[in-house]
Amino acid sequence: MTGALIFDFDGTLVDTEAAVLVAWQETFRERGGELPLDVWHTVIGTQHTAAAMFELLAKDDEHLDKVAIRTGVRARVTELLASEGPRPGVKEYLEDAHEQGLRLAIASSSTGDWVATHLNRLGLADAFEAVLTGDLHEAKPSPDLYLAALAALDLPPSEAIAFEDSPHGVTAAKAAGLKCVAVPNPITAVLNFDHADLVLDSLADEPLSALLSR
Template identity: 90%
Template sequence: MTGALIFDFDGTLVDTEAAVLVAWQETFRQRGGELPLDVWHTVIGTQHTATAMFELLAKDGEELDTLAIRTGVRARVTELLESEGPRPGVQDYLDDAKELGIRLAIASSSTGDWVTTHLNRLGLAASFEAVLTGDLHEAKPSPDLYLAALAALDLPASEAIAFEDSPHGVTAAKAAGLACVAVPNPITAVLNFDHADLVLGSLADKPLSALLEG
């Protein structure tokens, strides 16, 4: 019996990944360079994005004003996301889960203020019983966020389903013992999701009722 759905946030519920990538690409181009996508793919779903970007940006021991860069990137991301809503099928899943009495949680490697800001912007904050974030728990691919979500819900892994957009996220969910549905976004669609239990182009491809029927 499925008692809860646990969602990753960035790229899964909302396609923030595209905006973050664009903001960093613009930052690199302002400095006369290009951001290698193969490097970007290695940090999706983790807490290492900014660190990896700063390592690439620093040239010949140049000391970067990392605070200014972070602030600029975040402002640009916020601008790009102003009109971005949930990914296709997400609202239907949340509505159907509520109707079926299935509880909802978020397990995100991002910080709590980031996730909360966007949940409030989208009017989704009240939908989730528990929101676990990377500023309080070890980030994916560690299973800690999912284990914390299960503890908050007081449910065993066998009674929850995880939803992820990145291979790191799927690894984390599987390590915590959950079944995991991968819903890659346009950036992560080229990556390997063989370890997921199911891969969907979007949640609109398979209604929650059909998913629960197996």
């Protein structure tokens, strides 16, 4: 029996991925270059994004002001996300989960302050019983975040379902023993999700009750 739903945050609950990508693309273009999407795809769902971007930028500029770049990227991302709401179907899933007595958690490779800022902005902070983040646990594709979420909920993996938007996230969830539903966002939709138990274009495509009946 399913007792809990554990969601990735970036790109799954909210399409932050697009804003982060745009901010880094603009950073590269300001310096006369282009961000290779094949490199971007390798870091989605991990904590390696900034390091990978700086490594690429350093090929043309050995004296990068990383602090200034980080500050500028984050400010641009915040600007882009100011009016961005949850992805389609998310609110309905959360409401239906509460009605059915399912517990909710987040397992995100991002930092706690990032996740908390956007949960508060969206009015979703109280929806989740546990929020596990990458500043306290090893990031995906390690299973640590999902194992920590299960421990916080005091549930075995057989009683929870994970929701992810990236192959790295699916790998982490499966390594922790969970069933995993992949809900790719526009950026990750071109990637391989064969290891997911189910792939949906959007949570709006299938009500939670129908998904659970599977």
